[in-house]
Amino acid sequence: MKVLFVNCCIRGEASRTLRLCRVAIEAIHTTFPTAEVEELCLDQEALLPLHSDTLAQRHALEVAQAFDHPMFRYARQFAAADVILVGAPYWEYQFPALLRCYVEHISVSGLTFAYGEDGRPHGLCKGDRLFYLTTAGGPILDRNCGFDYLKTLLGNMMDFKKMDYVAAECTDVIGYPVEEELQKAEEQVRAQIQSWR
Ligand SMILES: Cc1cc2nc3c(=O)[nH]c(=O)nc-3n(C[C@H](O)[C@H](O)[C@H](O)COP(=O)(O)O)c2cc1C
Known part of the structure; x- marks a missing residue:
């Protein structure tokens, strides 16, 4: 099993979200001893949104099926996981907007999805599982827009079938038992990964 860890924990070592990710990676290695985890730290990538010039360049490369171009490295890596x-x-x-930029770079027709004769998109990725981890300063309620957005995109365009998330909430609320909240989320992360068997 090849796991791609898309790390958008911009605060680095101080990040509570990164703490959950590390628990997830440990649980993946314990549950699936042969799993390979590759990390892509978005904070270390020079990711830019598509502009008129890069969009035109990308379109020309897509038409020429020149998918070995470095511009497509994120999409190739994503499709192989x-x-x-x-x-x-x-x-x-x-x-963070950095993740939205990344989404533009992985959404490549001919690599991660393609349009069928009926004009509908279908997936070309090897994998079909997304596991999304987040932590929020306040309550999320029914507004988990980040996960909902990725679920819509990956589910509809790339045929992902298994999409789950774990969130720790109220991490910035004074007086809230934040450590308990994080530990509860860590347990949920472990339980979810166990259920992949
Ligand atoms: C730029 C920025 C925007 C944020 N927006 C929200 C928000 O809309 N709602 C919320 O509940 N918390 C918000 N927060 C608080 C973070 O969600 C919270 O601190 C979270 O635990 C940060 O995760 P980290 O420790 O992994 O960096 C925001 C924090 C920052 C720095």
């Missing part, structure tokens, strides 16, 4: 583990803090009801 069995499991996508995303760690991203809850920012503005969603996630």
Whole structure:
């Protein structure tokens, strides 16, 4: 099993979300001893949103089927993974813009999805599982827009079937038992990974 860990925990070692991701990676190794986990730390990537020039360049490369171009390295890596583990803090009801830039780079027609003769998209990725981890300063309630967005995109365009999340909430609420909340989330992470067997 090949796991791609898309690390969008911008605060690095201070990140509570990264703490959950580390628990997830440990649980993956324990539950699936032959699993390989590859990490992509978005904070270390020079990711930019598509602009007029890069969009035109990408379109020309797609038409020429020149998918070995370095521009497509994120999409190739994404398409080759069995499991996508995303760690991203809850920012503005969603996630950091860096992750949205990454989404533009993995959404490549001919690599991660393709349009069928009926005009509908279908998936070309090896994997069909997304595991999304987040922590939020306040309560999320029914506004987990980051996960909901990825679920919509990966489910509809790339045929992902197994999409789950774990969230620790109220991490910035003074007086809230944050450590208990994080430990509860860690247990949920372990239980979810066990259920993949
Ligand atoms: C730029 C920014 C935006 C944030 N937006 C929200 C938000 O919309 N709702 C919320 O509950 N918390 C928000 N927070 C608080 C974070 O969700 C919270 O601190 C989270 O635990 C951060 O995760 P981390 O420790 O992994 O960095 C925001 C924090 C930052 C820095």
